[in-house]
Amino acid sequence: xxxxxxxxxxxxxxxxxxxxxxxxxxxxxxxxxxxxxxxxxxxxxxxxxxxxxxxxxxxxxxxxxxxxxxxxxxxxxxxxxxxxxxxxxxxxxxxxxxxxxxxxxxxxxxxxxxxxxxxxxxxxxxxxxxxxxxxxxxxxxxxxxxxxxxxxxxxxxxxxxxxxxxxxxxxxxxxxxxxxxxxxxxxxxxxxxxxxxxxxxxxxxxxxxxxxxxxxxxxxxxxxxxxxxxxxxxxxxxxxxxxx
Amino acid sequence: xxxxxxxxxxxxxxxxxxxxxxxxxxxxxxxxxxxxxxxxxxxxxxxxxxxxxxxxxxxxxxxxxxxxxxxxxxxxxxxxxxxxxxxxxxxxxxxxxxxxxxxxxxxxxxxxxxxxxxxxxxxxxxxxxxxxxxxxxxxxxxxxxxxxxxxxxxxxxxxxxxxxxxxxxxxxxxxxxxxxxxxxxxxxxxxxxxxxxxxxxxxxxxxxxxxxxx
Numbered sequence: 001x002x003x004x005x006x007x008x009x010x011x012x013x014x015x016x017x018x019x020x021x022x023x024x025x026x027x028x029x030x031x032x033x034x035x036x037x038x039x040x041x042x043x044x045x046x047x048x049x050x051x052x053x054x055x056x057x058x059x060x061x062x063x064x065x066x067x068x069x070x071x072x073x074x075x076x077x078x079x080x081x082x083x084x085x086x087x088x089x090x091x092x093x094x095x096x097x098x099x100x101x102x103x104x105x106x107x108x109x110x111x112x113x114x115x116x117x118x119x120x121x122x123x124x125x126x127x128x129x130x131x132x133x134x135x136x137x138x139x140x141x142x143x144x145x146x147x148x149x150x151x152x153x154x155x156x157x158x159x160x161x162x163x164x165x166x167x168x169x170x171x172x173x174x175x176x177x178x179x180x181x182x183x184x185x186x187x188x189x190x191x192x193x194x195x196x197x198x199x200x201x202x203x204x205x206x207x208x209x210x211x212x213x214x215x216x217x218x219x220x221x222x223x224x225x226x227x228x229x230x231x232x233x234x235x236x237x238x239x240x241x242x243x244x
Numbered sequence: 245x246x247x248x249x250x251x252x253x254x255x256x257x258x259x260x261x262x263x264x265x266x267x268x269x270x271x272x273x274x275x276x277x278x279x280x281x282x283x284x285x286x287x288x289x290x291x292x293x294x295x296x297x298x299x300x301x302x303x304x305x306x307x308x309x310x311x312x313x314x315x316x317x318x319x320x321x322x323x324x325x326x327x328x329x330x331x332x333x334x335x336x337x338x339x340x341x342x343x344x345x346x347x348x349x350x351x352x353x354x355x356x357x358x359x360x361x362x363x364x365x366x367x368x369x370x371x372x373x374x375x376x377x378x379x380x381x382x383x384x385x386x387x388x389x390x391x392x393x394x395x396x397x398x399x400x401x402x403x404x405x406x407x408x409x410x411x412x413x414x415x416x417x418x419x420x421x422x423x424x425x426x427x428x429x430x431x432x433x434x435x436x437x438x439x440x441x442x443x444x445x446x447x448x449x450x451x452x453x454x455x456x457x458x
Contacts, residue, residue, distance in 0.1 A: 044365075046417070192376075208409035209402060212368035219358065227358050229365045 006073055008169045008200035009035040009058050014067035016053050016223075027053040029223040030067065035200040037168065040192060042203045042211035045220035051204045052173065054220070058202060059092050059171050060084050071169060089118050093162025093170045095191075097177035099154040101146040101161075107133060108142040111161045118165070132160035136190055152183030159190050163199065170194060170201045176210055188213045247279065247287050249323045252296060252312065256320040259300045261307035262288060271387070274374070274394035276401070291316070338408065342415060353419060361412045368405040374398055 011033040018025045028050045035041045043051045056062040057069050060076050069076045072091050076084060094100075101110045112129035116122060133139050136156040146154050155175060162170050172191060176184030188203075192213050195201045203214055211217045216230035254260060254268050266284045288310055291297040296316035300309040312320065338360060345351040378395045385391045 046413070189376075207406075208365055208368055209372075209406045211365060212372040212402070212405075214369070217362075217365050217369070219362070227362045229362045230369060 005037050007034045007036045007070075008072055009033070009202065010068075010070040011054070011057065011064075012068050012070070014054075014057060014064045014069060016050075016057060016062065017065045026223050028057070028064070031220075031223070031225050033058075033218065033225070035169070035202050037198050037200055038195060039216070040195040040201040040203060040214045042205055042214035042217045043220060044205065044208070044211050044217055046206075048222075049220040050223040051220050053223075055171050055173055055202065055204050058169070059094060060088050086118070089114050090165065091167050091169055093164075093167045095155070095158050095162050095170065095172040095175040097174040099146070099151075099158045099178075101154055101157060103146050106143050106145055107138060107149070107157045107160075110146070110157055111164050114161065115165045120165075128164050129160070132164040133157070135163070136160045150183075151179050152186060155179060155183075155187050156190060159187065159194070163194055168199045170199050172201065172203045174205055175203070176205070176207070184210065246323075247283060248291065249320070251284065251287055252291060252316055253320050253323065255297055255310055255312045256317055259309045259311040261303065261309050263307070265310075271390045272393040273397050274378075276397055346419070354416065357412050357416050357419075361409055364405050364408050364412070368402060368409070371398055371402045371405065375402065 011031060013030050013032065014028055015026070015030050016028040018027055031050075031054070033041075033054065043054060045051050053062065057064055058071070060069070060071070063077065071087060074087060076087070079087060101107075102113070105113065108126060108129045111132050112122070112125040115125035115128050120128075130139060130142055133142050136159055138153060138156050138160065141149060141153060141157075146157070149157070155178075158175075159170075162172075170191065175191070176187050179187060188210055191201055191203065195215075201214075203211070205211050214230070216228055218225055219227045219229075250269055251265050254265055260268065262284050263281060265288075266279050266281055269279055288297065292299065292310070295313055296319055297310045298313050300311040302308055342353070342356065345353045345356045375395065375398045378391065378398060382388065382391045382395060
């Protein structure tokens, strides 16, 4: 059972206001959100509903106006910039719509980069990178450069990069947006497998067919969670009402 | 749904008995549209009456076997060759419900839309789980054709549910647009009235107090 495990990601009463005065925009209005180990949570909503803000806050790329964001039991607000950067490298993996691979580096080098940045010896980092690439079925393409690979292959490299070094929080922003439907499904299958193996995933998407791979689907409108589909609403999880 | 043609198509591949027909039909469609055995026998009786099938004796275990006749075989070919009729749209409870929701006063239409969206996504999650299992099973299947058939039926359910969600998103966006156009029109009317008042000397110019977002 995953019931007892501490959430990998937790947002409590998070509000994010951009700008001030008359131009004030409430991107998020006091939301609660939880992603536990082994769980893939999809976030759906029209543009401007706050889903990208939620992802940026979860990844420590932005800070809430009020409320707390906790990753692996550590409240991001309690960290200084350096500590936060380190937590981002060691605990959080990102998958973007446009892959964001470094063109001058091979697949293996791209995947090894976050590990190397963390001070791990190159040989060890490369080994971890090859293992992560094998997991997404790309061990044979480890020495290729991004422009020598298809979009689907590049996104698989990006997923390997997101999970290398045992990071347990995967944040994916429209990861299938640039892919055809079959390749997109492959990417979701990998994300899903990664979560089944114990990671927590947050998937922002506007495609219902992709959101359907998640255990829970959270609907955002105007910065608030208006509904959830799937078991165990976050409110219950946050208030401890959930008994499995 | 045409059970008649479904059974006839199965029989076109070779003689079968009633219970077997039901099992074959369900294995290819994943029991999405369950048949009761009574339905199968009633349909078989009609097919026999219409000379599209004929009984073909009994098998070793005493089951009454049926086989297609020549005209039955032609009927199957004609069925596959002709498209499913689209001229009479099937009654769609959701479309009807929304059409009424936007016209009957006092209905919280966004809530109607969201309740349906949550339910439909929930169904989509179930179908996707089934699809994952079906896809894994397909990899080492002893009846790959039936498993492929079931997987395609699941795709059909997935696409239909997805289309429904897209339509709901579309309805929501259109309603929001209509609402904001109305507010803008009301505001324009209000400020026009205010302007004509202001042209009569000493009256102070009223400022619209309510700001409307979006």
